[in-house]
Amino acid sequence: xxxxxxxxxxxxxxxxxxxxxxxxxxxxxxxxxxxxxxxxxxxxxxxxxxxxxxxxxxxxxxxxxxxxxxxxxxxxxxxxxxxxxxxxxxxxx
Amino acid sequence: xxxxxxxxxxxxxxxxxxxxxxxxxxxxxxxxxxxxxxxxxxxxxxxxxxxxxxxxxxxxxxxxxxxxxxxxxxxxxxxxxxxxxxxxxxxxxxxxxxxxxxxxxxxxxxxxxxxxxxxxxxxxxxxxxxxxxxxxxxxxxxxxxxxxxxxxxxxxxxxxxxxxxxxxxxxxxxxxxxxxxxxxxxxxxxxxxxxxxxxxxxxxxxxxxxxxxxxxxxxxxxxxxxxxxxxxxxxxxxxxxxxxxxxxxxxxxxxxxxxxxxxxxxxxxxxxxx
Amino acid sequence: xxxxxxxxxxxxxxxxxxxxxxxxxxxxxxxxxxxxxxxxxxxxxxxxxxxxxxxxxxxxxxxxxxxxxxxxxxxxxxxxxxxxxxxxxxxxxxxxxxxxxxxxxxxxxxxxxxxxxxxxxxxxxxxxxxxxxxxxxxxxxxxxxxxxxxxxxxxxxxxxxxxxxxxxxxxxxxxxxxxxxxxxxxxxxxxxxxxxxxxxxxxxxxxxxxxxxxxxxxxxxxxxxxxxxxxxxxxxxxxxxxxxxxxxxxxxxxxxxxxxxxxxxxxxxxxxxxxxxxxxxxxxxxxx
Numbered sequence: 001x002x003x004x005x006x007x008x009x010x011x012x013x014x015x016x017x018x019x020x021x022x023x024x025x026x027x028x029x030x031x032x033x034x035x036x037x038x039x040x041x042x043x044x045x046x047x048x049x050x051x052x053x054x055x056x057x058x059x060x061x062x063x064x065x066x067x068x069x070x071x072x073x074x075x076x077x078x079x080x081x082x083x084x085x086x087x088x089x090x091x092x093x
Numbered sequence: 094x095x096x097x098x099x100x101x102x103x104x105x106x107x108x109x110x111x112x113x114x115x116x117x118x119x120x121x122x123x124x125x126x127x128x129x130x131x132x133x134x135x136x137x138x139x140x141x142x143x144x145x146x147x148x149x150x151x152x153x154x155x156x157x158x159x160x161x162x163x164x165x166x167x168x169x170x171x172x173x174x175x176x177x178x179x180x181x182x183x184x185x186x187x188x189x190x191x192x193x194x195x196x197x198x199x200x201x202x203x204x205x206x207x208x209x210x211x212x213x214x215x216x217x218x219x220x221x222x223x224x225x226x227x228x229x230x231x232x233x234x235x236x237x238x239x240x241x242x243x244x245x246x247x248x249x250x251x252x253x254x255x256x257x258x259x260x261x262x263x264x265x266x267x268x269x270x271x272x273x274x275x276x277x278x279x280x281x282x283x284x285x286x287x288x289x290x291x292x293x294x295x296x297x298x299x300x301x302x303x304x305x306x307x308x309x310x311x312x313x314x315x316x317x318x319x320x321x322x323x324x325x326x327x328x329x330x331x332x333x334x335x336x337x338x339x340x341x342x343x344x345x346x347x348x349x350x351x352x353x354x355x356x357x358x359x360x361x362x363x364x365x366x367x
Numbered sequence: 368x369x370x371x372x373x374x375x376x377x378x379x380x381x382x383x384x385x386x387x388x389x390x391x392x393x394x395x396x397x398x399x400x401x402x403x404x405x406x407x408x409x410x411x412x413x414x415x416x417x418x419x420x421x422x423x424x425x426x427x428x429x430x431x432x433x434x435x436x437x438x439x440x441x442x443x444x445x446x447x448x449x450x451x452x453x454x455x456x457x458x459x460x461x462x463x464x465x466x467x468x469x470x471x472x473x474x475x476x477x478x479x480x481x482x483x484x485x486x487x488x489x490x491x492x493x494x495x496x497x498x499x500x501x502x503x504x505x506x507x508x509x510x511x512x513x514x515x516x517x518x519x520x521x522x523x524x525x526x527x528x529x530x531x532x533x534x535x536x537x538x539x540x541x542x543x544x545x546x547x548x549x550x551x552x553x554x555x556x557x558x559x560x561x562x563x564x565x566x567x568x569x570x571x572x573x574x575x576x577x578x579x580x581x582x583x584x585x586x587x588x589x590x591x592x593x594x595x596x597x598x599x600x601x602x603x604x605x606x607x608x609x610x611x612x613x614x615x616x617x618x619x620x621x622x623x624x625x626x627x628x629x630x631x632x633x634x635x636x637x638x639x640x641x642x643x644x645x646x647x648x649x650x651x652x653x654x655x
Contacts, residue, residue, distance in 0.1 A: 005221040006393075007400045007412045016396060030195055034372070045650045050199050058642065061635050069424035073417055103560075107464075109457035113535075114471050117528060120490040121474070123497045127489065135495055181382040188379035193370045200380065202645060207391050209641045211589030213610040214630040217617045218394035218401075241390040244383055302479045304592050305614070319479040333495065340482045347477025348470075355466050355473075 019057075026050060041093040052093055056086035121344065127337035135333045150338035160335075163318030164342065166232065167301065170315065173236035175296040178243040179251075179289060186251035187277070191260065204245040212305045215241070220309050230312045238306050243296040250295060254288025255281075290357045297350055318343055395634075401627035419628035429629060431604065432612045433636075439608065440587040443526050447583055448576070450527070451534025456568065458539050469539075472532040484596025487525040491597075511598065515605035518598045522606060525593060530586070534579045541572040581644045588637065609633055 026049070030036060036048030047055075060082035067078035127135055128150050129143040138144060154160040188194070189201060219238060220229070228234035262284070266276040282289070308320040322339050402419055404412040423429045459465055475483065491511050493499040502509040511521040545567060553563050591610035594600065600607035600615070607615075613633065617626035 002225055004410045005225065006397045007404055007406070007410070009400060009403065009412075009414065012396075012400050012403060015399070027195060034195075045646065048198075050196065054199070054642070058635070058639060062639070065420065065424065065632065065635070068417055068420050073421065075417065106457040107459070109454055110459075110468055110472075113454050113531075114468070117471065117475055117532070119497065120486045120528065123490050124486050127495075139495070139500055141497075177386075181386055184379035185383040188376035191370060192373040192376035194372070194374045194376040194380075197376075200384070202642075204383070204387060205645065206638060206641055207387055209585045209589075209637055210391070210634060211591070211610050211613075211637065213589065213591055213613045213617075214398065214634055215390070215394045216614065217623070217626065218397040219390070221397070222390075222393055237386070238390055240386050244387050248383060298477050301477065304479060304481045319481045322481065322485065333489070336485065337489070340485050343479050343482050344474070344477070348474060351470050351473045351477060355469050 022053065026053060043093055047093055049090070052090050055093060056082075056089045059085050059089065124337050124340050127333060128341045130334055132332050132334040147334075150334040151342075153335050154338055154342065160318075160321060160339065163316060163321035166311070166315050167307075167317040167319070167343075168346065170232040170235040170239070170307070170317070171297055171300045173232060174239045174243060174300045175293050177236060178240055178247045178296045179293050181240075182244055182247035182251055182292065183282070183289075184277075186248045186255055187281070189248065189252045190255035191263070201248075204248060208242045208245045208249075210241075212242075212303070216305055216309045219306060223310055229310060230314045230316075232315045234310045235307050235315060235317070236300075238310055239300045239303060241306075243299055246295055246299065247292040250292040251285065251288055254285045254291075258284050287357050290354055294350060294354045294357065298347070301347060398627045398630050401623045402631055403624075405624050415624055419624040420632070422625055423628045423632060428604075428612065429632075432607055432609045435606070436588055436590075436608045439522070439590070440584055442523055443530075443587045444580065444583055446523070446527055447531045447534050448580060451531050451579065452538055452572070452576075454531070454535045455538035455542055455572075456564070458535070458542075460543065469536070472535055474532075475529050476532055478529075480592035481596050483525065483529050484593045487521060487528070487593075488597045491521050513602055515602055518602060518606050521597060522594050525597065526587065526590070529593070530583060533582065537575040537579045538572050541575040542568060545571050577644075577648050581648065584644070585637070585641070588640075 029049070036050055038046050038048045040046050063082045063085060064075060064078045067075060067081070071077070126142060129146045129148070131145065131147055131149065134140075134144060189197065223229050223234045223238070228237075258281070262280065263276070266280050271280070304317070304319045307317045311317065311320065318339065322336060322343075400412075403415055403417070405415045406412050458468055478486070490496045490498045491509075493503050493510060499509060508514075509517050511517045549567050550563070553567060558566075589610050590608055591614065594606050594608060595611055595614075598606045600611045609629075613626055613629055616622050616629065
């Protein structure tokens with residue numbers, strides 16, 4: 001079976017590996033302490049840590065897009081901003 | 094409840110659905126009307142009903158394999174898809190309705206996002222993915238591809254019906270010595286029969302009406318009728334009569350299915366799972 | 368219902384997971400891979416970084432298509448939801464009228480989407496269509512092939528024709544679940560038609576309305592087949608919605624990179640909106 005059409009590159013492979021590791025990590029965390037630490041944050045509804053990860057990742061995607069559209073191609077700053085955003089999400093949402 | 098002292102607005106309330114239904118049926122009537130006319134009559138005279146009714150357009154479809162095989166192809170993959178979707182969705186819906194497990198809520202949401210993903214996004218990699226597995230132009234390829242949006246839908250609908258069945262029934266059955274598979278098939282499935290009917294209806298519906306993916310994955314042997322129609326529009330000098338007849342014939346399977354499940358539809362919608 | 372914690376339930380979900388992941392995850396990964404590379408066919412790819420994303424974000428084509436899509440969805444919702452409610456409120460509650468209404472109203476929902484397009488393409492034509500002919504006879508200059516406004520009106524009327532029934536059926540299902548006793552109580556209190564609607568019927572329909580809203584938004588946001596058949600995205604680009612543009616790019620011009628980048632942006636927008644709607648839906652569910 002030929003899968004060369006998938007056109008893998010190192011950066012995208014690393015990207016998906018990182019996502020997969022995050023999911024495994026969340027799975028292990030959930031297994032060790034089940035329930036997902038639900039609480040009601042600034043968004044006024046109950047979130048678990050899985051929800052917070054999702055909000056962080058989705059937000060990070062939009063931060064990167066906005067950076068590309070508004071500032072330029074240097075995404076390291078967008079990445080830094082995303083990390084700050086993710087920390088804020090895990091702390092307050 | 095009804096009395097003869099109702100205000101005028103209420104006595105005329107039947108007008109609203111009636112006008113709406115007339116609005117729905119007019120374009121369909123026009124298609125039916127055209128399907129009984131010769132193409133030359135369609136183009137030359139404008140009439141509300143066929144002046145020289147003819148069955149020629151239908152004869153063309155039923156005698157030309159490139160036309161009628163389109164219907165067979167469509168029905169084959171739609172039925173396959175409905176069977177696969179409902180079969181795999183049953184145990185999954187049971188799991189979602191009865192148990193909590195690692196990552197269950199996120200899994201459920203992920204399934205739903207696939208119902209909401211635009212087919213256009215997937216059309217191109219689909220072709221290459223199914224080529225890699227040598228499945229292009231087979232009925233099973235379309236059936237599996239349509240699972241992308243039908244399986245989440247079936248899980249969603251079935252989970253709603255299953256949550257309505259009290260858990261005590263499961264427990265009593267286990268105490269009575271039923272094994273899980275036997276309980277599931279003998280007791281549980283009959284209890285949610287109407288739910289299975291509704292789920293199958295919606296799987297049939299969305300697989301029947303979808304064209305973009307079905308067209309991408311097929312070339313000749315499994316080409317759906319809807320795709321055959323688009324080809325005719327562009328190639329054969331616009332045979333409006335045959336086109337209309339083909340269109341009318343695609344409406345019939347849907348109409349039959351609605352008629353048989355009409356009592357379940359309202360119930361399925363009532364659970365608010367579509 | 369209190370659910371038991373049981374990780375073995377994963378085995379029941381596994382077939383669904385495998386089946387859906389096959390068609391969802393592999394294509395999604397491929398799209399991501401394409402979006403950062405350039406190709407001239409033959410499976411040869413060149414690293415392009417984030418260029419395609421910048422191209423898409425800076426192109427008027429993308430923003431125009433997105434704007435058209437949002438306007439279209441907004442108009443559709445503004446017409447179909449109130450119209451659906453009004454029709455559902457006036458549906459017969461019992462008797463022979465109920466199955467007749469249900470079957471006839473569900474009919475457009477089961478017509479293949481390109482046939483819906485064909486029906487309206489024919490119906491609206493000035494030379495052979497009933498609608499086009501009638502409008503011409505009334506002296507209205509209507510031509511959906513050349514006039515962008517006529518094209519938009521045709522698409523909107525077509526979508527209303529196609530999908531309002533879904534809203535009607537959902538609302539009707541919500542309405543029939545209201546016990547008769549509620550109406551009798553309202554009658555004894557001398558409640559007006561409006562307050563019956565506002566305080567009895569609307570609350571009962573809240574949940575199904577949310578679902579109708581969600582479904583209609585999602586489906587109109589990814590509309591492809593019907594406008595493609597009727598107008599082909601024209602006249603000009605006036606009815607080129609995101610999906611139409613995407614297919615044009617990917618299959619028509621074989622610009623895999625830009626098409627993939629556009630797909631990802633499109634998908635992210637849908638993901639965000641789905642998440643917001645889903646969260647609103649489940650939270651309002653939990654509150655009863």
